[in-house]
Amino acid sequence: MNQVQMHRTRGAAMAGWWALLAFAVGWAAAAADVQPLEVRAVLRVDGPDVGQYSNVKLGSDRLPFIAYYDDLNNRLKGAHCTDSQCSSMHVVVAAKECGRFLSLVMGPDGFPLMSSCDPNTGHLFVTHCLDHGCTQAETSRVQNHLMSSAVGYSSIAVHPSSNLPLVAYYDETRGALMLALCDDLACSTSRGRVIDGGDGYVVGGYPSLAVPPSALPIFSYYDETNQNLKYAACRDANCTQRARIAVLEAEGGADIGRYTSLKVGSDGLPAIMYVDETRGHLKLMHCGDEECSSAGGRAAVVVDAAIGVAAYGEFPELDISPVSGAPVLSYFNQSSAQAGALKLAQCADVACNASVVQVLAAGRCGYGRDSSIAIDSSATPPLVYTSFLAYSRFPLKRCKLVISTYAHPHAHADAPPPPYWDVPGALTRDIDDVCKNETIGPAPL
Numbered sequence: 001m002n003q004v005q006m007h008r009t010r011g012a013a014m015a016g017w018w019a020l021l022a023f024a025v026g027w028a029a030a031a032a033d034v035q036p037l038e039v040r041a042v043l044r045v046d047g048p049d050v051g052q053y054s055n056v057k058l059g060s061d062r063l064p065f066i067a068y069y070d071d072l073n074n075r076l077k078g079a080h081c082t083d084s085q086c087s088s089m090h091v092v093v094a095a096k097e098c099g100r101f102l103s104l105v106m107g108p109d110g111f112p113l114m115s116s117c118d119p120n121t122g123h124l125f126v127t128h129c130l131d132h133g134c135t136q137a138e139t140s141r142v143q144n145h146l147m148s149s150a151v152g153y154s155s156i157a158v159h160p161s162s163n164l165p166l167v168a169y170y171d172e173t174r175g176a177l178m179l180a181l182c183d184d185l186a187c188s189t190s191r192g193r194v195i196d197g198g199d200g201y202v203v204g205g206y207p208s209l210a211v212p213p214s215a216l217p218i219f220s221y222y223d224e225t226n227q228n229l230k231y232a233a234c235r236d237a238n239c240t241q242r243a244r245i246a247v248l249e250a251e252g253g254a255d256i257g258r259y260t261s262l263k264v265g266s267d268g269l270p271a272i273m274y275v276d277e278t279r280g281h282l283k284l285m286h287c288g289d290e291e292c293s294s295a296g297g298r299a300a301v302v303v304d305a306a307i308g309v310a311a312y313g314e315f316p317e318l319d320i321s322p323v324s325g326a327p328v329l330s331y332f333n334q335s336s337a338q339a340g341a342l343k344l345a346q347c348a349d350v351a352c353n354a355s356v357v358q359v360l361a362a363g364r365c366g367y368g369r370d371s372s373i374a375i376d377s378s379a380t381p382p383l384v385y386t387s388f389l390a391y392s393r394f395p396l397k398r399c400k401l402v403i404s405t406y407a408h409p410h411a412h413a414d415a416p417p418p419p420y421w422d423v424p425g426a427l428t429r430d431i432d433d434v435c436k437n438e439t440i441g442p443a444p445l
Contacts, residue, residue: 034324036346037384041085047390047398049070051389055102056385057105060132063082065134066080067094067104067114068399074119076094076095076096077099079092084379094139098127098139104372107129108163110132112134117154122148126187140186148174151171151172155169159215164185167179167182168207170207176196176197177204181238206221208221212268218292220272229248229274231270232246249283254276256277259314261317263320265286269287271286271287282345283303284300285301304343309337313332317329317372324346328375330371339363339365339367340367343359344358361400366391368390385401386401
């Protein structure tokens with residue numbers, strides 16, 4: 001099942017979710033020695049009818065916390081592993097009346113910190129957990145003088161100077177990329193900023209927020225009007241001045257820039273993962289400076305040239321390996337109307353000029369969406385956790401976790417096969433065009 005390919009990269013409200021987690025091992029000590037991961041387990045986190053927008057991160061206890069959305073009940077849920085192998089998990093309702101388009105980081109206290117919205121009201125919320133498992137939490141509606149009542153995608157980060165949350169979000173009323181600077185961990189009060197938009201163009205979709213060494217916030221996002229990838233860099237820590245805006249990639253007639261994921265690389269420079277929907281390419285752009293200017297020498301590569309037939313790469317995540325220092329990409333591959341897969345690409349250098357791509361887990365249509373990755377480099381061998389969604393038109397809604405480890409000599413020969421579930425289901429309504437031709441019957445999850 002671990003289909004692996006080493007290649008050179010080229011420059012230039014639904015039904016059917018289950019919450020899942022994969023666990024793999026096997027990271028190389030250096031980027032140049034990248035090897036495929038060894039998948040140890042594919043675990044059910046929760047279900048049915050939950051799992052959208054899954055995120056996994058490690059708290060200060062070094063154990064995975066998986067956040068995800070309960071669509072039927074409009075709730076933000078969380079699952080906390082009791083050990084590094086996730087042999088059991090404690091599942092909680094972290095907050096009610098929110099959870100859509102969620103984003104997860106660990107706060108300065110080492111506890112989960114999340115942004116999400118309520119699809120019924122369009123309000124933006126921040127949830128601050130008061131312990132590792134989020135058995136207690138405080139949730140506040142984000143409010144400031146610029147806040148509208150129609151908020152979409154969000155991305156949360158912690159500013160290193162203030163240790164307080166920053167929340168980038170798409171304002172559906174303005175068609176703009178916005179920023180909320182929170183005054184406390186639960187964001188009970190905040191200050192608002194317009195980063196880009198509000199001038200007749202619709203921008204700000206799929207935002208991703210990071211804070212580089214300069215402590216000046218940076219953003220990647222999608223320009224829906226022009227269908228291109230954009231980038232913004234604040235001129236001061238509080239973004240009081242108008243941000244520097246750049247169009248990173250645009251091509252007439254092509255849809256480029258959805259599903260962005262932005263991280264600061266081990267070289268201190270931005271790396272951006274995004275999708276070319278016209279061609280079905282998953283791409284990574286490495287910036288030559290914090291403004292990601294053309295003069296700084298930004299460069300884009302195709303990491304995977306065949307990520308699916310439609311709904312390309314929905315909600316992937318980019319991380320930086322603490323072991324190799326190179327980017328790692330977790331993403332969805334929709335290979336047909338009958339099959340989907342969770343894929344992972346390990347870059348061999350900070351610019352991803354070469355990479356190892358492998359299938360971590362595979363199932364039926366929609367399997368592998370909404371993926372997220374967390375890496376525990378303190379374990380021996382290092383552990384890799386990937387949460388994702390098993391989507392189907394059938395009533396099989398589950399979030400899973402893949403647990404993997406870094407590969408070692410002869411590790412694959414003795415590794416047990418990952419467990420799977422065969423679950424029959426009855427046909428439900430046609431919701432997803434990509435999966436509308438999926439056949440009825442049991443299939444591996």
